[in-house]
Amino acid sequence: MTHLTDTEAAKPSGQEIPPAALARLTIYLRVLNSLMAAGTERISSEQLAESAGVSPPTLRKDLSHLGSFGTRGVGYDVRLVSQEISAALGLMHEWKVAIVGVGNLGRALAGYSGFSTKGFGVVALFDADPLVVGSEVAGLQVSPITELESALRKTGANMAVMAVPAGVAQGLCDRLVAAGVMSILSFAPVVLQVPASVQLRKVDMATELQILAYHAQRAQETENNSESSARP
Amino acid sequence: MTHLTDTEAAKPSGQEIPPAALARLTIYLRVLNSLMAAGTERISSEQLAESAGVSPPTLRKDLSHLGSFGTRGVGYDVRLVSQEISAALGLMHEWKVAIVGVGNLGRALAGYSGFSTKGFGVVALFDADPLVVGSEVAGLQVSPITELESALRKTGANMAVMAVPAGVAQGLCDRLVAAGVMSILSFAPVVLQVPASVQLRKVDMATELQILAYHAQRAQETENNSESSARP
């Protein structure tokens, strides 16, 4: 009753992939690609699951969201599964990415080799600093932030990565949205408000470290407790 | 029946905080700290929830994991809640962080101002490149990777951030674990294998972009379908 989009009901292409499964699919894709580079042609769910750090049933269930393309009694064709995941994730054509903010982080992102090999191409760089504007980074000339809208249109960028200070993030984010960018990845340590139609993802190092600190503290407390409370 | 650790059942201090709630708590903390800097002393769950981008019930439930320190009919004391979250996350004492890999990314991380103000201090930098070793980054001298173990011991680092190429990540990770580091944040685009006792978190830009691509593709397909399918 919930999904009315099935025209044939043969392949689950209209189904939405659960977020947790989606994140894992990207991991499988990476493992498969490195297997392919190493010349491996076939792999079982058990081996692939171990390489990806998940349980075999989880792996099979995740792949089943895309369809059934394994060979029973044998395993998976590495190239085929890689291709199917790529297709499901929308990586068959290249996405054009603009990087906003060319500090150390922006430079690191611009030079990230994983970009070009995996369906993403950096097409524009922006910065507000006059000393940085005009310089060449990773083969691209840095544009002034004043030209954001025009350069986005000219390059046809449809994704943006924000590597800017917290204070200016929301303003730039609004400009990106107004310019028609529907997918944004932000490294700025602030909560950004965007319309529901825009996909926003956040990478936040402070959050990650704080989560680690929480677990580390818990581990220490448990240790202390088991020291002092020698009693079942 | 599940939790047998309650000695008094008054304050939920022995309870484990659900992962999703934990991640949100770090966001609340950031919002609260910026409110505090702005001089705000009180805030309602509704306002705080909006600033953090969550629903009010979610916020209240999350905070209830730490105890009850709001005033009914009034709201929350900004400073108090900030302090409680900090205590729960283990941020009352400073964690000593070593950064492994001083490329553009490592440099960006070393210079990240959020570190010092929020319970984390960078105490050591490592790199394999002889050209980088010995140089000063963010007020610290870069040590050669050969001195990893000795420098970790000397500085008392108990957390590590890895900003290294995929190929060398597992080897360095093993060395960190062997040296007693129990909390690792990795930016390397590979699946790292660690003992269950070690907390490993991963930040993966490729994964984030791929997830964005998936949603962007879905949005496009939906758009196309509603165009062409006037009626099957």
Added chain:
DNA sequence: TCCTGTGAATGGCTTCACAGCG
């Protein structure tokens, strides 16, 4: 009366065991 705190219900993810096909 207001806003917080929480118990109950919903929904989704993971796990399991078995069916299905090469």
Added chain:
DNA sequence: CGCTGTGAAGCCATTCACAGGA
């Protein structure tokens, strides 16, 4: 016979509506 594919069950977390106190 081996390994994949999947339906069903169990479990966990989030969500909601209401109770509870200042």
